[in-house]
Amino acid sequence: MTVVGIGADGWAGLTEGARSVLLDAEVLIGGPRQLGLLPSECAGERITWPSPMRPAVPGLLAAHTGRRVAVLASGDPMFHGIGRALTEVLGMDAVHVLPHPSSVSYAAARLGWPLEDVDVVTLVGRPASRLAAALHHGRRLLVLSADATTPGTVATLLRERGFGPSRMRVLERLGAPEEHVGDETAADDWTQPPGDPLNVVAVECRRAPDAPRLGAVPGLPDTAYEHDGQLTKRHVRAATLGVLAPAPGELLWDIGGGSGSIAVEWLRIHPSCRAVTVERDPARAARITRNADRLGVPGLRVVTGTAPGALGGLPSPDAVFIGGGLTTPGLLDACWRALSPGGRLVANTVTLESEAVLAEAHRRHGGELVRFAVAHAVPVGTFTGWRQAMPVTQWAVQKTVDTSPGADR
Numbered sequence: 517m518t519v520v521g522i523g524a525d526g527w528a529g530l531t532e533g534a535r536s537v538l539l540d541a542e543v544l545i546g547g548p549r550q551l552g553l554l555p556s557e558c559a560g561e562r563i564t565w566p567s568p569m570r571p572a573v574p575g576l577l578a579a580h581t582g583r584r585v586a587v588l589a590s591g592d593p594m595f596h597g598i599g600r601a602l603t604e605v606l607g608m609d610a611v612h613v614l615p616h617p618s619s620v621s622y623a624a625a626r627l628g629w630p631l632e633d634v635d636v637v638t639l640v641g642r643p644a645s646r647l648a649a650a651l652h653h654g655r656r657l658l659v660l661s662a663d664a665t666t667p668g669t670v671a672t673l674l675r676e677r678g679f680g681p682s683r684m685r686v687l688e689r690l691g692a693p694e695e696h697v698g699d700e701t702a703a704d705d706w707t708q709p710p711g712d713p714l715n716v717v718a719v720e721c722r723r724a725p726d727a728p729r730l731g732a733v734p735g736l737p738d739t740a741y742e743h744d745g746q747l748t749k750r751h752v753r754a755a756t757l758g759v760l761a762p763a764p765g766e767l768l769w770d771i772g773g774g775s776g777s778i779a780v781e782w783l784r785i786h787p788s789c790r791a792v793t794v795e796r797d798p799a800r801a802a803r804i805t806r807n808a809d810r811l812g813v814p815g816l817r818v819v820t821g822t823a824p825g826a827l828g829g830l831p832s833p834d835a836v837f838i839g840g841g842l843t844t845p846g847l848l849d850a851c852w853r854a855l856s857p858g859g860r861l862v863a864n865t866v867t868l869e870s871e872a873v874l875a876e877a878h879r880r881h882g883g884e885l886v887r888f889a890v891a892h893a894v895p896v897g898t899f900t901g902w903r904q905a906m907p908v909t910q911w912a913v914q915k916t917v918d919t920s921p922g923a924d925r
Contacts, residue, residue, distance in 0.1 A: 521616030546588030649812025678727025772840025883913025
């Protein structure tokens with residue numbers, strides 16, 4: 517199978533090698549727009565991808581085994597394209613990819629933006645709220661649009677998140693003779709009729725002077741979260757994420773999610789990070805979902821239930837945070853068993869009863885016990901004094917392989 521990238525300029529923009537593959541193919545698979553760019557000389561059977569596309573891939577390809585198949589993709593098939601699905605199903609050795617410049621490459625060329633200095637966010641098949649995690653003053657973003665309404669949606673989100681002054685350029689039909697670039701700010705009037713569905717949105721992020729500053733490292737202001745008091749406070753949260761040590765692609769279990777702050781900031785570390793939070797209170801679980809959406813990580817999975825029962829069937833974690841329920845029988849042991857060697861477990865508490873549980877866990881498994889004491893300066897009459905927050909005891913441990921008799925593994 518050969519996957520051929522094609523641009524808005526169609527047949528004219530293809531190399532001779534790509535044209536030869538398409539002319540020789542017995543089966544041509546693609547979207548209606550891509551197939552419509554081919555001349556009649558491409559005589560292969562034309563098949564439009566069904567919707568949803570991903571589940572249909574194995575059956576559709578199996579139906580044409582032994583035939584010369586060419587798949588059409590927009591731009592670079594391996595950049596948010598069909599190339600990923602095909603290589604995952606068939607293996608890389610069975611797929612030959614002929615890339616075309618992606619819309620991102622075209623956009624960077626038109627804008628004069630070095631690609632290594634640009635963050636790319638796709639909203640194709642994904643919620644627009646995920647863009648919020650990429651909003652930082654002075655950063656340049658290229659947003660891959662789902663359709664003609666995406667630019668207006670992006671403008672609305674920017675205004676709501678305090679980035680109304682941001683410059684927005686909508687680049688339509690990049691590479692085609694009718695290519696067009698619009699230039700406005702997010703605060704401008706976006707009620708006009710949508711433009712071309714084939715577009716990329718370039719954003720130069722500008723935060724409004726009165727908008728809160730949300731950094732890229734753990735420890736967002738407590739005011740960034742909707743909560744009912746069940747919130748790991750800013751300074752303890754930053755220290756907790758430090759020992760959880762998130763890395764790209766890793767999965768966190770956040771047990772007793774409260775407001776979801778630990779899981780939310782884990783996900784904000786890198787777009788490929790994953791997290792599941794377990795919260796028994798339905799109102800709090802709904803609040804976690806709202807916090808994740810507002811702070812740009814709508815992929816947070818929220819499980820409403822009580823651990824350890826609610827943990828059954830969850831994918832194995834790389835790290836576990838326990839923020840509540842430590843005295844629940846079997847909870848800590850269940851989390852420990854779920855961790856693979858090298859996994860990290862961190863638990864915080866403010867009660868003596870849970871402290872005893874952590875002391876026993878420390879005796880059995882090692883790790884580190886730490887107590888945090890944070891005080892804030894507050895008015896005392898006409899003077900200033902310190903108000904002490906409740907101290908937090910934290911147990912942090914990394915699971916290693918123990919082959920001794922009776923050891924937890």
